[in-house]
Structures are given as structure tokens and as C-alpha cells.
Amino acid sequence: MKQYSRRISPHFYEHEFACKCCGQTGDKKQLMILVARLEMLRSKFNKPVFVVSGYRCPDHNKRVGGAPKSQHLLTQAADIRVEGISPERIAKLAHGIFNGIGLYDSFTHVDTRAKRTSWDGRTKKDKEDVSDKRDAQSSAEGSLQAEQKSEPKSKDTKEKRKKGSSPKVSGKESKKES
Numbered sequence: 001m002k003q004y005s006r007r008i009s010p011h012f013y014e015h016e017f018a019c020k021c022c023g024q025t026g027d028k029k030q031l032m033i034l035v036a037r038l039e040m041l042r043s044k045f046n047k048p049v050f051v052v053s054g055y056r057c058p059d060h061n062k063r064v065g066g067a068p069k070s071q072h073l074l075t076q077a078a079d080i081r082v083e084g085i086s087p088e089r090i091a092k093l094a095h096g097i098f099n100g101i102g103l104y105d106s107f108t109h110v111d112t113r114a115k116r117t118s119w120d121g122r123t124k125k126d127k128e129d130v131s132d133k134r135d136a137q138s139s140a141e142g143s144l145q146a147e148q149k150s151e152p153k154s155k156d157t158k159e160k161r162k163k164g165s166s167p168k169v170s171g172k173e174s175k176k177e178s
Contacts (some may be wrong), residue, residue, distance in 0.1 A: 009035045011042055017054030017078065021063070026055035026075030033112055034076060037097050041110070044093045045082050052079040052107045071100060077111035079104070091118070
């Protein structure tokens with residue numbers, strides 16, 4: 001596979017978008033449109049954007065199980081990751097920059113197709129959005145605090161708090177976000 005090292009924007013090199021099997025980069029004009037939008041997205045994070053998959057030739061697209069009319073075939077898509085940023089957060093910030101946004105377990109798909117569309121391709125059972133979890137957790141914590149203020153404190157509860165443990169609350173326990 002031929003490796004390119006030509007810089008095509010302030011933060012991206014052509015080889016980052018090359019097909020993994022043949023080294024082609026597809027349509028140059030479409031690539032530059034995609035890269036310009038990735039630069040816009042990168043500026044929101046001020047962190048490097050790692051391109052997992054860019055252009056795909058038809059053979060490679062078929063091998064990886066890509067959609068028959070994948071935007072990767074048209075040099076209009078990239079699957080990306082940003083260190084320390086969840087795919088959900090990347091997807092939220094990509095709205096308004098990209099028309100096609102796909103959410104996956106370990107990356108976010110972004111593309112420059114004409115019509116807006118989005119999808120959730122995650123395989124994990126819990127497909128709830130991170131912001132929804134935060135809102136639910138904040139609401140639950142607020143309700144718990146209100147309950148605790150209105151309840152008279154028993155001697156047993158005061159003793160437990162002095163020892164550093166808190167009383168168990170019935171209902172769902174909040175999970176720590178990853």
C-alpha cells in the first residue's frame with residue numbers, strides 16, 4: 001500500500017484518508033470538502049481527530065461489511081475518534097457541520113451527504129445518550145437531597161454519617177459514567 005505524507009490541511013494528511021487495501025484516496029474535491037468540515041469539528045475539541053476509516057474502494061468496503069451505497073465509496077465520509085471524548089459527544093458537536101452522523105461503540109461516522117440523517121449503530125444494550133443519563137442522575141440527586149432535608153434525622157443515620165457511610169436509598173442507584 002502506498003503511503004502519502006502530503007499535508008492537505010493544518011491538521012490532516014492525505015494518507016489518513018487512504019483506503020486500507022489499495023492506498024487510493026478517492027475524489028480529491030470531495031476529500032477537501034470532508035477535510036474542511038473535519039477541521040471545523042476539530043476546532044471544537046482543540047484535540048487531534050483520529051481518522052479510523054476514510055475513503056474505501058469497493059473491494060475494501062465489501063470486505064468490511066460496509067453499506068453498498070456507503071458514503072465512504074464517494075470520499076464523503078470518515079469514521080473518527082477523539083481521545084478522551086465519547087462518540088456521543090462527538091456526534092452532538094458534529095451536528096450543524098455534517099449531514100450524516102452515525103454513532104457506534106468506539107467511533108463516530110460523519111459524512112457530507114446532501115440530506116441530513118443520523119443513526120445509532122451501537123451494539124451495546126444501553127443505547128441511552130450520555131446527556132440523558134446526566135439529566136436523570138441530576139434529577140434523582142435533587143429529589144434525594146429534597147427528601148433528606150425534609151426527613152427528620154434519626155440517631156442511627158447521624159451515626160452512619162459520622163463514620164463516613166451514607167444510608168442506602170431504595171430505587172435505582174446511579175452508575176458512574178465512563
